Amino acid sequence: MIDTTTAANRPDYGQAIEYALDRLRHELPPTLLYHCAWHTEHDVLPAARRLGQLAGLTQNEQGVLEVSAAYHDVGHIHISYGHEAISIKIMAEALPRFGFDPREIERVATMIMATRMPQSPKNELERLLADADMDGLGRTDFLDTSKALWRENTALGRPHQSWAQWLEAQLRFLRSHRYFSAQARALREDGKQHNIAALEGMLRDTRDGSIG
Numbered sequence: 001m002i003d004t005t006t007a008a009n010r011p012d013y014g015q016a017i018e019y020a021l022d023r024l025r026h027e028l029p030p031t032l033l034y035h036c037a038w039h040t041e042h043d044v045l046p047a048a049r050r051l052g053q054l055a056g057l058t059q060n061e062q063g064v065l066e067v068s069a070a071y072h073d074v075g076h077i078h079i080s081y082g083h084e085a086i087s088i089k090i091m092a093e094a095l096p097r098f099g100f101d102p103r104e105i106e107r108v109a110t111m112i113m114a115t116r117m118p119q120s121p122k123n124e125l126e127r128l129l130a131d132a133d134m135d136g137l138g139r140t141d142f143l144d145t146s147k148a149l150w151r152e153n154t155a156l157g158r159p160h161q162s163w164a165q166w167l168e169a170q171l172r173f174l175r176s177h178r179y180f181s182a183q184a185r186a187l188r189e190d191g192k193q194h195n196i197a198a199l200e201g202m203l204r205d206t207r208d209g210s211i212g
Helices: 013-027 037-055 059-071 083-098 102-113 124-133 142-155 163-176 182-205
Strands: none
Touching: 013 037, 013 059, 013 083, 037 059, 037 124, 037 182, 059 083, 059 102, 059 124, 083 102, 102 124, 124 182, 142 163, 142 182, 163 182
């Protein structure tokens, strides 16, 4: 794609991203063991950057994708369930100061909503962001991040699941999940299948839920 927007007319993507990351680093509650600042800064944001580059996005499209990744979970500062709407509110209040116009803000809002489960992306950028949010399903650290989410749910007072029950739920999720973009499938599908096999093996040895 050809990017015809001049640098002078572009929003300040870097400062917009840093604003979101700073709030995540300092304002998220300590009960968020999975949806912590690390998840956005070192998981979803790098995945979005990598997928966007592989997709050949323009500089503006890449910027919008990375900004959307930075803000997609910022609503967890205030609430976990339904955090996407709060993320959009925080984003819409912040981005004008970084040079984003209403059209760009609406674009980011629809991208954030595309990460809501069950994911329902409707265009290329939304597909890339949804896949970046699920990048960990195909990585070697999947079990570590899965355990963090299990413990986060307990800390938030959600119905308790034994470790074996959690593994069974994760296995069902991985089996039903699909990556939307060709780029994510190429990078992570094999790893996801490996993690499915690993979960199947663990469940054979963890039916009593004693691990964790």
